Amino acid sequence: MRYVQDSRCDKLIPDTEVHAALEKLFRAIFLQDLQSQNELLCMLPEATKSTYRHFHAPEHQSKTSSESDVPLEAREILHSTLGFCIARAPSSIDSAGTGVFVSKGHVQKGAVVSMYPGTVYQQYEPIFFQSIRNPFIFRCIDGILIDGNDKGISQYLYRSCSRRDQLGPLKLCDATWLSAFPQNPWAVGQYVNNCSNEREANVCYQEFDVPEYFPIELRQYLPNINYSPDSQGPLRCVVLVALRDIDCGEELFSNYFTIVQ
Numbered sequence: 001m002r003y004v005q006d007s008r009c010d011k012l013i014p015d016t017e018v019h020a021a022l023e024k025l026f027r028a029i030f031l032q033d034l035q036s037q038n039e040l041l042c043m044l045p046e047a048t049k050s051t052y053r054h055f056h057a058p059e060h061q062s063k064t065s066s067e068s069d070v071p072l073e074a075r076e077i078l079h080s081t082l083g084f085c086i087a088r089a090p091s092s093i094d095s096a097g098t099g100v101f102v103s104k105g106h107v108q109k110g111a112v113v114s115m116y117p118g119t120v121y122q123q124y125e126p127i128f129f130q131s132i133r134n135p136f137i138f139r140c141i142d143g144i145l146i147d148g149n150d151k152g153i154s155q156y157l158y159r160s161c162s163r164r165d166q167l168g169p170l171k172l173c174d175a176t177w178l179s180a181f182p183q184n185p186w187a188v189g190q191y192v193n194n195c196s197n198e199r200e201a202n203v204c205y206q207e208f209d210v211p212e213y214f215p216i217e218l219r220q221y222l223p224n225i226n227y228s229p230d231s232q233g234p235l236r237c238v239v240l241v242a243l244r245d246i247d248c249g250e251e252l253f254s255n256y257f258t259i260v261q
């Protein structure tokens, strides 16, 4: 069990740091994929477009296209931006199925390591059928639920909601976490296994409400979507934050049970 004095004391790092980390990684992914973002860029306000204008300059293009036009693999972008990669692999615990490992580099205490993807349900929204034999439902402190199952009915619902909310080339979330190759390399947090007496937690969950001013062109990398189109307020995301320095090769373990006293 993880004990927290008060729901206001649950956060390990301030929201501003989570926001900065998300923006840093997402911008790096966006810049790597700039050639296919033209249609979206045309829709954006002049001020936003101008932020990216210099990246169209021939000097930059010649640097990235010298080898091929294929964007850097997502995990490599994570490594070059934040100094580590994570990947799914068979857990170091027998019978625990798949886990998530630091596969390259080193994670520093307090860093955002991963995100918990999935469909976001308010307390009063129906989730009964999706929840049957589904170990991927995450419950937030305020009762909001996130269904991070990448199979079955959960998968269909996420895809359906993501297409519903797409406005032309403007995607408001990322659905690639449902595949083996997520474009947001953090979006594998639902595979992080539970700690035990032998394997202490090295990451913990932290809720993050995406503010209105989060860059619209970067929302396409958020691995969460509201179940209801009428949901009010900010989109709920959950990130996993390192509780200590984590070395390459270590498996990530969280604590599935937090008691708010």
Ligand SMILES: C[S@@+](CC[C@H](N)C(=O)[O-])C[C@H]1O[C@@H](n2cnc3c(N)ncnc32)[C@H](O)[C@@H]1O
Pocket (backbone or CB within 6 Å): 091, 093, 095, 096, 097, 098, 099, 135, 136, 190, 191, 192, 193, 194, 195, 196
């Ligand atoms: C959210 S899933 C985590 C991903 C899971 N390992 C998989 O391969 O799908 C939670 C399930 O993983 C397994 N699990 C998680 N932590 C475990 C542990 N410490 N020991 C054994 N099984 C574990 C349990 O089956 C649990 O219901």
